[in-house]
Amino acid sequence: MDFAELVFKRINESWIKAQDYIEWANELLEDGCEAPSIWQLAACSSDVPVDPDEVERLFQSCISELGLELPNDWYTALCAYSSSICENMLQGSLLPWECVTEMLAIADDHNEPYIHWIWIDLVDDLHRTTVKTTSVHFYSTLNLSDPEACIRIVAHQFVSLCSISLPERFPWIWHCEVCGAISKENTFTELKSDTCASCGGISTMKNLRFFEHRDVFLKNLHSGSSFVAPC
Numbered sequence: 001m002d003f004a005e006l007v008f009k010r011i012n013e014s015w016i017k018a019q020d021y022i023e024w025a026n027e028l029l030e031d032g033c034e035a036p037s038i039w040q041l042a043a044c045s046s047d048v049p050v051d052p053d054e055v056e057r058l059f060q061s062c063i064s065e066l067g068l069e070l071p072n073d074w075y076t077a078l079c080a081y082s083s084s085i086c087e088n089m090l091q092g093s094l095l096p097w098e099c100v101t102e103m104l105a106i107a108d109d110h111n112e113p114y115i116h117w118i119w120i121d122l123v124d125d126l127h128r129t130t131v132k133t134t135s136v137h138f139y140s141t142l143n144l145s146d147p148e149a150c151i152r153i154v155a156h157q158f159v160s161l162c163s164i165s166l167p168e169r170f171p172w173i174w175h176c177e178v179c180g181a182i183s184k185e186n187t188f189t190e191l192k193s194d195t196c197a198s199c200g201g202i203s204t205m206k207n208l209r210f211f212e213h214r215d216v217f218l219k220n221l222h223s224g225s226s227f228v229a230p231c
Helices: 003-011 018-030 036-046 052-066 074-090 096-109 114-131 147-162 211-222
Strands: 174-176 205-207
Touching: 003 018, 003 074, 018 036, 018 052, 036 052, 074 096, 074 114, 074 147, 096 114, 096 147, 114 147, 147 211, 205 211
Parallel strands: none
Antiparallel strands: 174 205
16 A cells, blocks of 8 residues: 555545554565654554554654655545556556556545546547447547557546646636636537637637647646636
8 A cells, every 4th residue: 555545545534444554664664665663663563452543653753754745635635546546557557457447446436526537538438439439529639449558648647637736626627728717617518619708719718528628738737827717
């Protein structure tokens, strides 16, 4: 269990055991970490019974010694955990479809957080391509005949998105590339672009359910652009 998963289970109020913290410490030792607090936490495995209060105290010491930060809210922890799964896949620790399975499991377990619709839409598009149905395709700019390549490309984008502050309901929103206005109009449509109600820009309001528009959104943010309240 890596730190992101441990922290998400902790903040999500999942059933997390003192042993989970100890196993995390042991994994760090196996990876070469020599921090004294990690050794102390790992040593708790020899205690019978394990004292949860002592484990918590030592865990907090580990956080301090390693310079780690605990997220303050559930959504931040969710994004960090989801992003770590994608990074593990991109580094070769997980197969692409294993990554997708975990993304969908998180979406199913937690009432489909908006950010995870990036993965739900991708799987739907891959399925539609296989069965040749006619519906909205949010990933038509990718080579859907190569699912694993698509998964890796989407994972790269997902990790980048999880590293920044996103508008509420993202990607179920429209975003104006000119004035930064946000609209919460229906995004499940073949319509990719529309007129911005704020600045009047023709076709500047982009449906962020579409992969290519999220790419532009990221590039604009990195260049200093911002977004404003929903119009």
